[in-house]
Amino acid sequence: MNNQGDWRHPPADLRLQNAQVHVWRSPLDLPTERIELFAKILSSDEQIRADRFRFAQHRQRFIAGRGILRSLLGRYLQIAPDQVQFIYSEKGKPSLANQRLQFNVAHSQGLALYAVALDRPVGVDLEQVRAIADLDSLTQRFFSPNEHAAISALPACQQSQAFFRYWVCKEAYLKATGDGLAKLQALEMSLESNQAYLTKIPQGNIADWHLRELAPAANFVGAIVSSSQNCNLTCWQL
Template identity: 40%
Template sequence: MWQQPPKELSITAREVHVWRANLNLPIARVNELVNILSEDEEKRANRFYFEEHRKRFIVARGTLRLILAQYLAIAPEKFKFKYSDKGKPSLKGEQLQFNVSHAEDLALYGFTLERKIGVDVEYVRKVRDVENIAERFFSEREAEIIKQLAPEEKITAFLHFWTGKEAYFKATGEGISGGLDEIEIDLNSGLLRIKGDSQAALGWCLYKIIPGKDYLGTVAVEGQDLKLSFWKN
């Protein structure tokens, strides 16, 4: 599923490119990546209390710049990001759209042309009170599905719902403050309803992915009948 990217990268309007990257790199490589970050990104990195979190941020942002450079043939240190009110980064004047998520030692990136995209990845771990969390933040239907599942299946279902919602809200730029129960997801077919509207959901696709051992993720993309490619950095 995950392949080495071609030497010359290009993307069309009907394509979605998903990348994964390992964030656990030797300190020498981390120090190299610091050099291509902006001053603002360096300041953000230095605000992390734990060194491990600082290094992960540097690698995630440095890798993003390196991937963007492959698509746009621009030196990675030259990119200047703009940010929405909710903090979603984008490139001014570029058709290429992207989104980033990372958990523990793995980062996930999504790229499209002039098409909204959001990605979310989570590390699979024990979540306490899964049923109670679902009842508080998910739709009644989603909470009932989790309730009916066997204990060993609850966490996986919960994370598929969670990453689907996160990815969608990241794609729209709204953030989850709008309410996780504003959208309803089917574990098999994807997005069911947006604010109770099933027709609105037809304009989106949700793709469940497994980017690595003990990780689950979702890619949310505006549109239908799209071709996905999976690249490893």
């Protein structure tokens, strides 16, 4: 697991090599002037989506999230942010057409993570740790028997943290592979004190995937999954 102090400011000359995976951390609650600037670089369909949000905070976070994503991808592609062209899967997942650059996005409350890699699928997830009233029933429904037993054996004050650690690791893996939530119980993790490990996956070879837990901020947990164990992860702060 990385530490909160591991997030660094990027160099002016940013480069992404084949063996590297970059993950970016950024707040979404930004000053009004930055939101207005980001709104100007959104596509027409993104602007329509932004206008559909009922609450101003949700609308502003969407604009910030998309504006940051466009700015980051434009930096890697060396094009203007408003020139970044997305294509969408049937499930609405955005990607870049005919590009080696792969990316994934996660957000929780006012914080976002952006994962970027070359020629390899990547998934990232993020959650704010909070109390869950029906935690036991949720773990029985979505987690494996071993995971449910591991969480149940913990002191009550530690169970929510463990639940969300499992959850973000599973979500990051499923986002990297493109599998849906139906595969949650077929995916099993082992949690150590500061790192999670894949112990069972729905199909394929565990050695083909690299899982890393992240420490995005106080009271948040995160995880990133990419194909191949040959992975050099760098964490950047915006």
